[in-house]
Amino acid sequence: MGHVRNYSIGDVIARYKRMRGFNVLHPMGWDAFGMPAENAAIEHGVQPAKWTYDNIAYMKKQLKRMGFSYDWRREIATCDVKYYKWEQWMFLKMYERGLVYRKNAPVNYCVKCQTVLANEQVEKGMCWRCGEEVIQKDLTQWFFAITKYADELYDFCDRLPGWPENVLAMQKNWIGKSYGVEVDFTTENGAPLTIFTTRPDTLYGVTFMVLAPEHPLSSTLSKGTSYERDVLSFVEKAKRQDRSFRGESSTRKEGVFTGRYAINPVNGMKIPIFVGNFVLMEYGTGAIMSVPAHDQRDFEFAKEYDLPIIVTISPHDRVLNPQNMEEAYEGDGVIVNSGQFNGMNNREAIPLIINYLEEKKYGKGTVNYRLKDWGISRQRYWGAPIPIIYCDECGVVPVPYEDLPVVLPLDLEVTVVGKSHLPECKEFVNVSCPKCKRPAKRETDTMDTFVESSWYFLKYTCADYDEGPLDKEKVDYWMPVDQYIGGIEHAVLHLLYARFFNRVLNDLGFVGVREPFKNLLTQGMVIKDGAKMSKSKGNVVDPDYLIERYGADTVRLFCLFASPPEKDLDWSDRGVEGSYRFLQRVWRLVIEQSASLKDLKGIVELQEMDDDAGLLVHLIHKTIKKVTEDIERFHLNTAIARIMELVNGIYRYIERERTQQKEKDLLRGSIEVVLHLLFPFVPHITTELWERLGKDIREIGSTWPGYNEKYVQEEKVTIAVQINGKLRDTCEVVRDIDEGLLKEIVFSRDKVKHYIPDRQIKKTIIIPNRLINIVC
């Protein structure tokens, strides 16, 4: 149902824009590779390719039944070799540019899915797909160097006004940019020990240092001291500890003294070096300076191991005494105990201290990111092969461009869930080395499916192009995507990857723009009984059943009417009935009137008619205006509400039989407007009714009604009458009434007189055509 909603929103916009004369690219395609398809296929004893294409056929049928106006000539399936061939080509280009590399590293591994996951694909220590706990494994894997773009991806978040705040906040959080400084401490034997800190203003308060267990010095520093044994066993233990456990802030801070000391460059102080379980090798330099007075973690550690505390920042409202501090003071204040920087405000001092460090060559200002490179190797069959060959002689050899594509064998029998069958396929694995022609082996990991979805939107612009990866002319004609619609679940997955990939392709000269998506709309989930629809919860609503029972238009209408696009939608069977009722009401209106309206021209102008007609003319024009504005700003639910009001108004108009020619012209005109406004939401019923009115069906989807501002304004307006800010009365006057006249009318009213018996009127505020407020 979530898809139906998403696509219904997109279809309204596409149809509306077409009606307004735009050339609209509204495509559909299939993100077809991936584990769910692979596993489902195996469970059903079918080859994944067949399974996938059968599913595509089924889905396509459903989408067509829903009446979504896709340009099927641009259809893409990412498992089609014509598509992933160019992805492999891009991989090679990125390899040449050093944007793809291979390294052995601890990676996230899902035991259930039996494959590696990128950092973005781990949610709270669990696999984003299956919810299984993710473990760490040392593996040699391929990585995309997304961190090379970290800075830009972060900064451009402030240049995406068309994106929702929360998505930008999530991306910024994920990239995690922090300004600081790398400072070189030295060990006793003169070896450098570099740390990263965001608080150089506390440098004089360092009383010890802590290394991550994985830090190279952790295992070597204590050599020859009596602490060596303890340190090594601590390191071993920490490395075995569960990472998600080690990452908990509630985990007790443990450490061990290395027997060695370091020198603080700014004050020459000799400070002990520890190895600690709470320091992360992946962040900064894997080593920290510890300032227990001003960092809570360091404070806890210092208390645990009885280490000294030196205050270097004094708060404005009290004096800190290291002896009786109960927690670290992390706030701002005046610098103390810090040589030449004493007396300064700590915030203002930070840049000066960094300057000082740089001048003295003690360190340099740095920016650190939380973002890690994107691991794209997947130990799975159903994906795009990574175009790499391993040769005993030549090492890692990229597949030559002219040998592309590396085709995923489809005749392979795939029988065991969770295991990649590619390594067993001798015809695939065994090749001759492109360099030395000796026997070599292909890479058998496939690419993360997020790679496919990182550039599909570009391929839509030139789906049939095969001379190269992309037809730049077409890409530049269409890009960027004016309106992207998707779920919030992709806030840091797909949307970050796609922004990265688009930049790479921009650098490679295939795309003219830097950012792919100008405007983003994140639609809410479809909820039933208070939970997201899922098979396991048994609260799914079957679109096929609904289409069968109510028709596609009702399903579309309800999805759009029940809540604004960006909010979650509470599924309600009763609500669906309501939408169905409304469409039947429209149907009845047209069918009942169509006989008497034959051969009339629809007119929506006022021509010497009664008040009812005047009201209807006004309502028609106001509705056109409001619906137009509402669609423009994606308030599709209120747009529908407006049209409902117009339909109600037309019914009111025909309570009295309308026999005059001009009355019937107006009635017909109003009905035509309803059908036009309703068309982007419910194309089937409106097209049918349009035809029954004897009109050309090509017309309904290609024009959008205009309104006349003259009729939008009503002749008479109701003014709210307030006395001291409280509503006491309303009165009807002609539009744009003279203020003096208005006062005269208002002051002569009994109610007003009643509320201002004999008091003096201090002032009167008039908001034209809306309100008058008498202050007394």
Add this chain to the structure above:
RNA sequence: GCCUGGGUGGCGGAAUAGGCAGACGCAAGGGACUUAAAAUCCCUCGGGGCGCAAGCUCUGUACGAGUUCGAUUCUCGUCCCAGGCACCA
């Protein structure tokens, strides 16, 4: 802890720029039509009080202050909910 959103009837939700709170729909209650039902149509519908009555009146947009002639809307503080990040130095 930090960063985003958000809190309005029984429910989903309205209220472009500070100006009649509750549009539109759902549910509920009452009525009309019908032999009956369905369908359809009409009326009522935030809460309290007064009135036989048309009506009158107080109160109300999480809570408390503030700005303003006037606040659902702006400012400050508090509480709660959802999402993201979090031993990130």
